[in-house]
Every structure is written in C-alpha cells, then in structure tokens.
Amino acid sequence: TRRVTIPELAARKGGQPIVVLTAYTAPIARLLDPHVDALLIGDSVGMVLHGMDDTLGVTLDMMVLHTQAVKRGSTRAAIIADLPFGTYQSSPQQAFDASAKLLAAGAQAVKLEGGRTMAATISFLVERGIPVMGHIGLTPQSLHTMGGFRVQGRDEAAAEKIIDDARAITEAGAFSVVIEGVMEPLARRITETIAIPTIGIGASADCDGQVLVTDDILGLTGDATPRFVQRYADLAATIDEAARKFADDVRARRFPGKAHIFFPKAAQ
Ligand code: KIV
Numbered sequence: 001t002r003r004v005t006i007p008e009l010a011a012r013k014g015g016q017p018i019v020v021l022t023a024y025t026a027p028i029a030r031l032l033d034p035h036v037d038a039l040l041i042g043d044s045v046g047m048v049l050h051g052m053d054d055t056l057g058v059t060l061d062m063m064v065l066h067t068q069a070v071k072r073g074s075t076r077a078a079i080i081a082d083l084p085f086g087t088y089q090s091s092p093q094q095a096f097d098a099s100a101k102l103l104a105a106g107a108q109a110v111k112l113e114g115g116r117t118m119a120a121t122i123s124f125l126v127e128r129g130i131p132v133m134g135h136i137g138l139t140p141q142s143l144h145t146m147g148g149f150r151v152q153g154r155d156e157a158a159a160e161k162i163i164d165d166a167r168a169i170t171e172a173g174a175f176s177v178v179i180e181g182v183m184e185p186l187a188r189r190i191t192e193t194i195a196i197p198t199i200g201i202g203a204s205a206d207c208d209g210q211v212l213v214t215d216d217i218l219g220l221t222g223d224a225t226p227r228f229v230q231r232y233a234d235l236a237a238t239i240d241e242a243a244r245k246f247a248d249d250v251r252a253r254r255f256p257g258k259a260h261i262f263f264p265k266a267a268q
C-alpha cells in the first residue's frame, strides 16, 4: 500500500468526506491507519497525553517525537503535524525552520492556526515545498485572546471576519483548512465559498471532512468532553476494570500463574 498524498486530499473538495483522527503514538497510529485518510499529530497532545491545561506549553521537540512515532506506526494515512505555539508566528522564516523539522520527522504537511494574519507565512511555506493546512474559528492557541475555549463567529461581524480568514488562507495556497467551534451555518457557508476542503470539528456535517481527537471518541479523556464529541467506546471503563482485576490477582497471589513464570528444566 501507498500513502495518501496531500494533492489527493486537496482533490477531495465536494467529494467523499475526508476522515481525520488525531494520533500521537505508534500503536494507536497502527490501529487507526486502515480507517482514516489522514492522521493528525495535534498539539492537543499536550493536554491529552501530557496533562497540560492548554496547548501553549507544547514544544517543537514534543511534536517531532510524536510525529516520528505516528510515522513508524502507519503505512497508508497521510501524516499532518501541528506547528506548536511560538514556533511560527513571529516570521515566515521561523515557520519554515519549524516546519522543516516536522517534515524531517515524517510529516507530509503542517497545520497552523490563524487567518489573514498568517497568509503571508502560508504562501512562504507553500512556495518552498511545505503543504499547509489552515485552522480557523476556535483556535486553541489564542485561548487568552478568546477568553476561553468558546464558539466563535456568533455575530455577523465575527462571522464575516472568519469568512475573510478562510478566503485569505485559500488564496495563500493552503491545501485544506480545519474549521473548529463555529456556528453551523457559518461552517457551511465557508465550505460553499472556498475552493479547498474544509475539515470540521464542532462545525457542520456539510464540511468536506471531519476530525476528532481520538482519545475523546475512545472515552479516555474524562466526562467533561465538549458537545461536538461523539463517544464510540468507553476505554476508561475497560482500563479501570483491567487494572482492578490485576491488583486483585496480585493481592490474592493468583498472579503470576504457572504459565507466566520460568522453572529450571530439572524441576519440571
Ligand atoms: O490539536 C488538535 O488535535 C487539533 C484538532 C482537534 C483539529 O488541532
């Protein structure tokens, strides 16, 4: 099997919905790989795996390590990695240097947050051979500007600004854009307006694709998951039960059994 390419994803505008899930580790990437079009190494890794309160403390070194792991664990899904906060906003050159490290780690494209403000940076990267996915609407790295993780584009002026951001990203050469946490009609309008595939999360069923955080759909991230998450499994309960059974077996000296331990030949 051959890996899904970035031009193949870009060509899916208005076609069969693009399926994206996050992955941070090789074993999870291996399990998701047959089912998705792309694996996203999201900077959500900071919150989901490392227990951070937000994504602001995620480093490029973390993203490189998780990208390498996901690349090793997969063979067919396209690999897209987030540029973390502080590694791309100050200049196109800074963005290029950070992106080059993610591509060297195995990513085929990078994702960065921001609209018209980031357009010059997006074209700088694209002209130099780095495919870019945009990310607009609720942009978690702007947590403190938004005053929390809250739905964006509620009034007409805010909606118009997000549409303008989508246009600017498209003109800059992004191959696709994530639309997160906006009112449904706005996500639908952007999808109808721009020529590149939109990937929704808390957006619209009419987006050209959907993305969710894998740990959320597996029921690993606690009870306070956002409204836009659909839970497809309850792995927290499965893990709780496995750990409890192991603890009970150890305390009752039921584990290890004969099958799990080694005896010298003479004693058998
Ligand atoms: O970091 C992330 O996981 C993301 C997706 C939720 C789009 O950016």
Ligand code: NA
Pocket (backbone or CB within 6 Å): 042, 043, 044, 082
């Ligand atoms: Na992200």
